[in-house]
Amino acid sequence: MERTAVNPWDWSLRMGFNQAEIIEGATRQVTCSGQTAVDDNGASQHPGDMRAQIALALDNLEAVLEGAGMTLANVTRLGVYTTDIEEALRNFDLMGMRFGPHQVKPPMTLLGVTQLALPDLMFEIDATATD
Template sequence: MKRTAVNPWEWNIKFGFHQAELVEGHSRMLVCAGQTSLDENGEVAHAGDMAAQIGLCLDNVETILHEAGMKLSDVVRLNMYTTDVEQFLQHVGVMGRRLEAAGIAPPGTMLQVSGLAFPGLVVELEVTALA
């Protein structure tokens, strides 16, 4: 699979994402439901703790990717939903370090929402992966 960053501007690079990516030569696509800070029993973990929830969301994303025979480096789109953008941005390094280690800066959208599926959830991550 070949990925080519498309960045007509460069301001976004300091925020860890590309404006777009041209992806060629893939044969499989995984469309993943939004992943939250739910544990293996479907219970909210780390209620209200943005940093811990970002970490568990990514753990859950990676678990799904692994089940599909993929890895974090296969993610080509990452949408972020949060109940508090300011607080999310204070803790985005939790995610940024993992994406950087995987060698990716996927395009996506960040939205502030009034609530998520269960009380106590403050972040949800939605990914698309290609391999």
């Protein structure tokens, strides 16, 4: 698979994502449902702690990708949902810490929502991955 970044402006690069990517030579695509800060039984974790919720949601996303034989390096699209955009952005360095070593900046949408599936959840991330 070959990825070609499309960035008519560079401001998104400073935030850790490309405006678009051209994906060529892909053979498989995995669409991941939203991953949140839940344990193995689906119980919400870390109420009120955005940083811990982001970290666990990313752990869960990585587990799903691993189950499909992929890593964060394969992610070609992210959807991020949060009940507190300002707090999520204050902790977005976690995104860079996870995706940075893979040298990918998948196109991303960040949306503020009033509530997620469980009342204690503050952050959810879904992804499309390709290899």
